[in-house]
Amino acid sequence: MTDTILRMSGITKTFPGVKALQDVNLEVRRGEIHSICGENGAGKSTLMKVLSGVYPHGTYEGDIEFDGEACEFSGIRDSEHRGIVIIHQELALASNLSIAENIFLGNEQAKRGFIDWNRTNHAADELLRRVGLGESAVTPVIDLGVGKQQLVEIAKALSKKVKLLILDEPTAALNDEDSEHLLGLLRGLRDEGITCVIISHKLNEVMSISDRVTILRDGKTIWTQETAELTEDKVISGMVGRDLEHRYPEHTPNIGEEALRIEDWTVYSPIQADRALVRGVNMTLRRGEIVGLAGLMGAGRTELAMSVFGRSYGVNISGKLIKDGKEIRARNVAEAIDNGLAYATEDRKRYGLNLIEDIKRNISAAGLSKLAKGGWVDGNEEHKVADEFRASMNIKAPTVESIVGKLSGGNQQKVVLSKWIFTDPDVLILDEPTRGIDVGAKYEIYTIINRLADEGKAVLVISSELPELLGICDRIYTLSAGRITGEVARADATQEGLMTLMTKEEQEVAP
Template identity: 65%
Template sequence: MGAPLLEMRSIVKTFPGVRALSDVSLTVAPGEVHAVCGENGAGKSTLMKVLSGVHPHGSYEGDILFQGAPCAFKDMRASEARGIVIIHQELALVPYLSIAENIFLGNEHARRGIVSWGATLKHAARLMKRVGLREHPQTRVADIGVGKQQLVEIAKALSKEVRLLILDEPTAALNDEDSAHLLGLILELKDQGIASIIISHKLNEIAAVADSVTVLRDGRTIETLDVKAPDTTEERIIRSMVGRDLDHRFPERTPYAGDPGAHPALEVRDWTVHHPIDQQRKVVDDVTLHVRRGEIVGVAGLMGAGRTELAMSVFGRSYGRGISGTVWKDGHRIRTRTVPEAVGHGIAYVTEDRKHYGLNLIDTISRNITLGALGKVSRRGIVDEHEERRVAESYRTSMGIKAPTVFEQVGRLSGGNQQKVVLSKWIFAGPDVLILDEPTRGIDVGAKYEIYTVIDRLAAQGKAVVFISSELPELLGMCDRVYTMAAGRLTGETARADATQEVLMRLMTTHDMTTNKR
């Protein structure tokens, strides 16, 4: 093997009160696809921010060598000048500029301050062809999907003569088709001699494209494995990530055995929702479903099936226009025309987009946990800060939220710990029904197990849980029944004993209700 493309030696990075990285080392060969994995909070993103200059030289200890030469990057521009480009999980694109403008933003084709649009469009078209984008270069970024926006970011990286591409959870928000295209592109770039570092929780993707995988745990390098070696199994990687064997991916669950004659805790009947802009289009079409106390009911469907639209429209009509149908709770018809009405009836919704809709990232853990039920920690309209802190401390302990204090800013927490704060907020509100929309998205296997345990405990306490997920093994491992949706319509209802990935996938790709085992 020749000289390494990248060496990171004994990297130490400390934030106030927290050592995020402790003696971490990483080596990447030329043209290699190198995966970095670990639990949320293991230090993966911090390590990449050190490499890319987001955390500048002098703010960390240790050495970085690129193509054999020492590096002391003062910012991202300095690392990009050497051919190291990072694509963050939250894409850095301007939605109302064109694809071409985004590709060359800050790196314009210009002379004496005047942009050459002919050269810009011509060069953008070449880069777009290289990554498989067929749109016109003048198409607005706001008018293309997230999968294509990822490709714009890669085209942007190629415009900077990238030698090492860093991708942080590149497929977290993509559907299966877009994910497959992106992973294929990474392999094409490898054939062109471009190395990649991929941060991912999806072990099947690591197995598909990576040559090596480095596992971090608690800010330390645990081991680097050859992905193609016979003993590099998912179980081996998981054991390195969490420091223990995970014999079961899901907690042992006693199947629901409630009173079948009791009224459902929540029942939605004949529910129809129209698109908020194109009001002729139905995004949810005549859906009827129910969930009983103590039951976990899954909702499965491909991208665009209408699962999130269904959940948001039931929860205070947070989405859609021209909504019709009825909502029933414990046998009584209720109104959920607004979010306060829905919350008042004991319904909680944990959004799939926790950073935009679930949390106030610039506020503390304490304030976020009590935000959904401030009346419980207030007297005469004034928040009792001592009581608020006591409540937050109890959830920090019971939910295993990893933070030095409850006054830690939520935006600084890992994804798994942020999700625990969201769940704590709604559990504190005391709902009877929890609608969980992709509750483990972007979370590692160890943190997933902890959240599954919380969900299972809530069901055991008599809460009714609606569990929306794109991961079929998750639905099969957690749910008592699974509804399937396609194109806004309910296409099936399958009992736990009869549910397999094949059965669910068949129902998710049909447009007729083929089974109803209610």
Template identity: 75%
Template sequence: MTELLGMRGITKTFPGVTALSDVTLSVRRGEIHAVCGENGAGKSTLMKILSGVYPHGSYEGEIAFDGEDCAFGSIRDSERRGIVIIHQELALCPQLSVAENIFLGNERVKRGWVDWNRTNHEAAELLRRVGLRENAVTPVSELGVGKQQLVEIAKALSKRVKLLILDEPTAALNDDDSAHLLALLRELRDDGVTCVIISHKLGEVTAIADTVTILRDGKTIETLDAAGLSEERIITGMVGRDLEHRFPPREPDIGDEVLRIEDWTVHSPSQPGRVVVDEANLTLRRGEIVGLAGLMGAGRTELAMSVFGRSYGTNISGRLVKDGKEITLRSVRDAIRNGIAYATEDRKLYGLNLIDDIQRNTTAAGLRTVARRGWIDEHAEHDVAARFHRDLRIKAPSVRSVTGKLSGGNQQKVVLAKWIFTDPDVLILDEPTRGIDVGAKYEIYTIVNEMAAQGKAVLVISSELPELLGLCDRIYTLSAGRITGEVARAEATQELLMRHMTKERP
């Protein structure tokens, strides 16, 4: 088969981070090409460059498509050439009909007006092609996630797609919907539509792909023929980084159980029938650092936020037992008062007030401690912030420095200061080193070790398996909302964790 797409020397940087470095991707005409890698490997960034989300000029390298050099300035430019991307988060308008969504921005017009007869007729033809037996005038809000995914594909077909990119297309689908979607992709391949699929479900990759390209740390590792390719071989390519000298030394002193989570089940607030955490059970002990590993969409953050005062989810059930006594946490305030703290994965949106100073951010979660008769004691607040500024080595001229002007690593230290100030027994850290450099990571690891040495129980959620292996005493794995494994540090390997993380629901 001839080459349809060639991406060569693709390099993309963000402030302080190189997301892609000299990446090469070659996709043959009429194949299903899988792109695999851990979270943060650069898969989605590469596809956003290809589809024009990141326009030409914002990256280095060359793109050739269908025999011609391309410089896409927008998504519309790439779609004109027949490249369509379907993101993991579906881009449909729930209030509009199926037909209106399919032709949104690509309306069927006659004399300046939408031709509804043609619109609905062509939509019906496309729905038949993707195997969706729904009326074209049905509102999208009445469809399940699996059917909405098919509407997205019908929308792509309406644009005369030559290359269809799907980012985690089955992440939110049940087994039946996933099987139907994969069968459809095979049909589209047979009809001449080339597909690029990003997926963490390695069983699906080996079942459907013709070729697999593996990315790691923003670089192309290898491209393999999928015939006879095993999941273990893909995992070997996805992992395998040197862990030496990246973590400070630590001698754990693990004590009694401080928190037990039993049969914890959480439903999605936007899709109440969808279970995002399914009867999860885990324990945390004093002085212990416990890891929680899972691929994107596994339910890690949802589990943490739901435990932290039900700040995520609906129809939550299960038990929380702290220091041998069952507790009920109805709000974030309840969680803080019961000695549980949660540092969010998105420090800029949820973790910090970026237009305020370090002092105010440091005390934000524990204002009662620095209040006198309902008023903030600014001298006490300053002393607290100054202590954390010194002890956590926050690089800023003073505690009056605006938090938004700090580096990512120093912002993360302020987040940690904010929650350490509440003096928690349990500290949940969600992606604590995301977007910060290696030096700052080492300092964060040192702070985490110090918290454990003080007898705190620390739960670390991370997409970086080497981070969990180098930091944690035990590691739980999560897949599709279920705890699929519990591995002691001495037994843990990246391959073993990845195997547990990619287990599909029995």
């Protein structure tokens, strides 16, 4: 008889006006890696919040049995006491504290009523080695990128006596190399007898690591099957309720004149002023062209993009930006926008959106001057513009007064794109435009990117997913240690070839 560690039966969760979960059933075997897949809004995260006590007993219907006993959790402390630890998609770290302080926050290593800092830092260093994060335990979290912060979250989870580890999109912020490292870590935990439940949109990872897969759609359980019996297409069909013939929309480019040329671009770190993060980069973007930028974490992709966009990152920046044959000055974000540049950040929830504001205000935020009359924003015109974007971008919300923080990841990304498209840019830099969104929404984003190129805009796509770059880009640059190491036409590009170029100068990373 199969040893079941978790059984959730008849779980129903209702929010005002919305039934998020309807009679959901989930069974997880001890020592397995179990993936839960579904489109945004399918109920995956809600189900895990029910399990972990974020939504306490009494706020939902149904039963939870863990490790052979019925459970009624009133909060996260209850579930953690039983050995259930959840790592949410939204990282919950205190940026002003050190890595060690974050790992043991609420679980302090104390001696006679005082925190034992030697013990704390030593234990944190051990956990960091275990997750493969080469940082000191005393490093402030604020100095870490989002990928490294994810590893801190995992180290924090491992510091507890975990029996069931729940990870909500654990590799969403990681590149291929770091994702594979994390997946290897999870396999090792499985070998130690720790059970893992993973929510992920990355189907290649789901297929490579899972023992079984459960599909949720519209708040209901569709099926649970052994991964060995599945294909990615079958998983997608279960998620969306239909077959997707092609993962990437077909597109024939109409490439025109050069829109932007980046010449000898060099950027230094604002933290270590003698460390060059971007070194002598030369790139060209043409109208009607979708150009990809590939690189491992720390290669300098985001630093390059942000520095080009109004020098919003870095110090001692040198080099030239040539737009439509003339050098431009983009010394700040306002000048960058005035010169027809736009940048959609990789971290849409922190930097790309005002989550407590509505769709209308978010879309108009970067282009208010276009709506101003006599120094006042024309509210009627603002509403009209936002409503047009809601329709043309297929933003799934009842009105443009809907709060952005309540939207799914895919719809939030459409709002970010709408905001920048409203500024009428000639060059769009899209940093991880499909991070953390489901396959159906990804397809819509790809279609929007194609449409922008067809309108004659130059589009630069930064992505950690090489299949994505190969599927939508006309040309791909590779970046390693802040330097361009290759430029490959789509017809000549392969994952293996790109990875070789992405690691070409890894050993030369500046100290």
